[in-house]
Amino acid sequence: xxxxxxxxxxxxxxxxxxxxxxxxxxxxxxxxxxxxxxxxxxxxxxxxxxxxxxxxxxxxxxxxxxxxxxxxxxxxxxxxxxxxxxxxxxxxxxxxxxxxxxxxxxxxxxxxxxxxxxxxxxxxxxxxxxxxxxxxxxxxxxxxxxxxxxxxxxxxxxxxxxxxxxxxxxxxxxxxxxxxxxxxxxxxxxxxxxxxxxxxxxxxxxxxxxxxxxxxxxxxxxxxxxxxxxxxxxxxxxxxxxxxxxxxxxxxxxxxxxxxxxxxxxxxxxxxxxxxxxxxxxxxxxxxxxxxxxxxxxxxxxxxxxxxxxxxxxxxxxxxxxxxxxxxxxxxxxxxxxxxxxxxxxxxxxxxxxxxx
Numbered sequence: 267x268x269x270x271x272x273x274x275x276x277x278x279x280x281x282x283x284x285x286x287x288x289x290x291x292x293x294x295x296x297x298x299x300x301x302x303x304x305x306x307x308x309x310x311x312x313x314x315x316x317x318x319x320x321x322x323x324x325x326x327x328x329x330x331x332x333x334x335x336x337x338x339x340x341x342x343x344x345x346x347x348x349x350x351x352x353x354x355x356x357x358x359x360x361x362x363x364x365x366x367x368x369x370x371x372x373x374x375x376x377x378x379x380x381x382x383x384x385x386x387x388x389x390x391x392x393x394x395x396x397x398x399x400x401x402x403x404x405x406x407x408x409x410x411x412x413x414x415x416x417x418x419x420x421x422x423x424x425x426x427x428x429x430x431x432x433x434x435x436x437x438x439x440x441x442x443x444x445x446x447x448x449x450x451x452x453x454x455x456x457x458x459x460x461x462x463x464x465x466x467x468x469x470x471x472x473x474x475x476x477x478x479x480x481x482x483x484x485x486x487x488x489x490x491x492x493x494x495x496x497x498x499x500x501x502x503x504x505x506x507x508x509x510x511x512x513x514x515x516x517x518x519x520x521x522x523x524x525x526x527x528x529x530x531x532x533x534x535x536x537x538x539x540x541x542x543x544x545x546x547x548x549x550x551x552x553x554x555x556x557x558x559x560x561x562x563x564x565x566x567x568x569x570x571x572x573x574x575x576x577x578x579x580x581x582x583x584x585x586x587x588x589x590x591x592x593x594x595x596x597x598x599x600x601x602x603x604x605x606x607x608x609x610x611x612x613x614x615x616x617x618x619x620x621x622x623x
Contacts, residue, residue: 285422285454285476291378295349302346305370307335307363308353315349319505325595327543331505335363339505340370351380352477355395360405368408371484377409380479384423386430389605399478409482419457420474428453513548520621521552524593527619537591538562538584540603542573545621546595550574560587564606581606584616591617 292314295304300317309320311328321338322329333339335357348367354360367377381402387393397405399414460466472478513520528537536559539546550558561573564581571578579587584607594603607616 285418285426287418287477289417289479291417291479291481295347295378299347303344304347304349305338305340305345306349307338307367308350308356314351318349325509325541325543325545329543330509332509335366338366338370342369343372343375345370346372346375348375348377348379350378352382354379354381354405356390356392358392358394360395364405364408368484373484373486376412376481376483377406378479378481379406380417380477383475383478384427385476386426391605397478399472399475399480402478402480406480406482408485409480410485411480411482414480414482415478416468416472416475417479418476419454419460419471420476421456421460422454422476423474424456425453426476510544513544517548517552520548523621524549524553524619527617528591536560536587536589537593538579538587538589539576539593539595540581541595543595547574549593549595549621550576559589562589562592589616591619593619594621 296315296317299315304315304318305321306313306315306318307321309318309322309329311326313320313328319330320328321331321333321335323332323334325332331339335353336359348371350367354363357363367379371377379402382396383398385396399416403411403414457471460471537553537557538560539549539558540562542561542563546561550561558576560577560579562581562584563578566582567578567580584592592607604618607618
């Protein structure tokens, strides 16, 4: 197989991102699955494959179906390609998800799965597993292996661990110093020289891989399987329409639930919405934007960024905006949201309002 220097989608091309992918599988999958049903499980808010149906356990602007990986909403043998990056390590029972991958794939359908080998802890909302290439092949032994190996090299491993080490000893490395962007941006590119100039082969690099992959296909159970035609999975647009229809159906309930929560808390201070997407839009409409100060995102944002006329602020800026009430407009795990917020402020002084639908 051919390799390239980076994974072409938002996030991994960022100079400051700590990892760099060495595979060309994204481009390959995009080309070979045009007109086919592709499901990206554990997608988050990224869409590396434009025509894929994005599935995640929490809502988001790029999420088409809110479902657990343990219970996907696709018919048996209805999907041509299952794509999963950075999911299985966050699942308490990865084999339950793998069984679902197998169930929804057509015989002969393909799977691409990527997981960490050497990566620091990164809960989302939990982080359970690390495995070797042999271990990943064992997890996916019911599939016929096409290829497996390193997907992100030793320099990404070093970059990520150094970046985390810098957080471990705060105050030693000033964020304004050149060391921090060097760690997050430059070190990972060493693999370009070592691997592509034949200074280090991929098998040797696998010993210190940041992440690894498995590429395979669902086995045929019989000759008839090769000739059988399977129904298509629901289109992405239909899944989004179903989700939005569910929100609209519960519009009044959502509105009353939030207003009651605010009334009971009787907190002074400003109100913000955490998250974006269909549910956030509905909440903003329900409460009237005059009552909402801002929309919160987890990471840094540009000052001019807006969402439905509201300023979008970083979670780091909660205090400067005097935010006292935060509505969670997504299906993110409460503990994960609180973990993010507690890094910046005293959560005892902030009311967290979850929308139950």
